[in-house]
Amino acid sequence: MNLEFGRLALVFLFAIIPVVGIALGINSPGLRARIPLFVAFFAGTIPIISLYVPKKFLSGPTGMSPRLDQWLIIVYAFAILLGVVNVLQNSTRKIVRRESGWPFSIVLLAGLFVTGGAGVYGAISRKGITLLPDGTATPFKWIQDQFFQPLQSTIFALLAFFMASAAFRAFRARNTEATILLLAGGLVMAGRVPLLEFLAAPFPPLQPAAAGASQALGKLTEWIMDTPNGAAQSGIIIGAALGAASMAIRVILGIERGYLGLGRGE
């Protein structure tokens, strides 16, 4: 086994120290609270330092930062497991207590077990979760094609009806800002589709003029999307990035501790 410094450092920082911390923290709540802060500090600083310090043990192909990325993928997979446990707990409680809408929880759990079971079967049998070599669907793919996709499409399609209803009832020019929004929205909606050609379709003599006007409207729409929208989006993205960076610094330095979920006094 190749004992690289980066690998040893990772094992020390993220395995030995947390385990020792947990063991010592059994009788010491104060110490127990400090160990996650220590882990978060190194998990946050190693990727940042690796960007500026071109050392093999930090940013090389098997260095500390790429390995942390690899671990992150595994942690994401555990997050799904956590989600499954959460759904199980909540749905079971609802069914046991006969809370409002409890029959839906039975359907949810049935869907979870049947679909999850089909996925696990695909993994164990090595048939996968997509198509078999002969082009037929695996059980998981069949459930996805016949249930999941139509259901999700249906739910999303309902939006068209609610949006039309909301446009009629709620989209009002109540003040200057709302009027500007209304005009910009109306122009973009009209400019993104061949609306004028559609309206001129029953009147052939008007069609060339409609095509020209539609092109001009399209250019105006592109300008709105490109210039005022692009500028505003840039501002939002830069602002959000600065906010995320400052929050990251607060977490790394242990100022922000909400994610620990500690009780009072810990």
Place this chain on the structure above:
Amino acid sequence: MAGMLDKLLSLDRRWIFLLVLLCVGTPIVMPIGLPVTTTGSTRAAFDYIESLKPGNYVWISFDYGPSSAPENDPMAEAFLRQCFAKKIRVIVCAFYPLGGLGLATNSLAKVTAEYPNLRYGEDYVNLGYKDGAAAVMRRLGEDIAEAFPADVRGTPLAQLPIMKGLRSIRQVQLVCSVATGVIGEYWITQVHSQIGTPIIIGPTAVAAPKYYAYLNAGQLVGMLGGMKGAAEYEKLLAARYPDMAHFYQSTRGFTATKGMDGQTVIHAVIILFILVGNVAYIMSRRAAQKKGA
């Protein structure tokens, strides 16, 4: 007059729903064939893929689910058709957890059936779904096989001829992310900004406005904004490739060009609703002011 306004403002929403159903459904059953004009961002995306050489690599990421499939499927399928027509090697993956892999499988099966000479593992490969999009993308810059050790069929990457000599996404000429949410942004921030691979994005119309910032900053090669972008791409493909012109005219399946008919009619109806709603609102406000005076 006031009575009519009140009636209009308190119109039962089921009438609106019925009108929407008719306006969306009729053009799908009886297509109108409205013209589609192309925009610069779509032409830039098309021209970039046209400039690639046979044997180059294009990575197509299915970062959307069934909810936005009518917008995103035509984009992904247009990218696949153009790449296969140009003999570009295609690597497919999915980062969207809610059905991304299923849609990738369906689109690949549909388009590869149109090109019987294509061979799986040599001309194209499906790497499947992987959770943790941003972290996986960072790994792709170092070693693709560490992020995706095997393809969707469980074949190790080392055994696939298409992956021979391809170690990092740095060697891929282009990434096309067909995206519904934040995953498209990850491709820009994690792959383009840090590794330098060019990106084309195909977002839904709702998500498209935010990508104009990246387009203006030169961080995107091109963009297909919503169903209109997909319809523009189909038009460009049809103009460049006669086979595809015939396909898009004769297919009985759903295309973005057909979808644009329905979208145009429903946009007209929504604009009409907004106008009528506002006229009624202004008139009722004036009537109330007169009463008060």
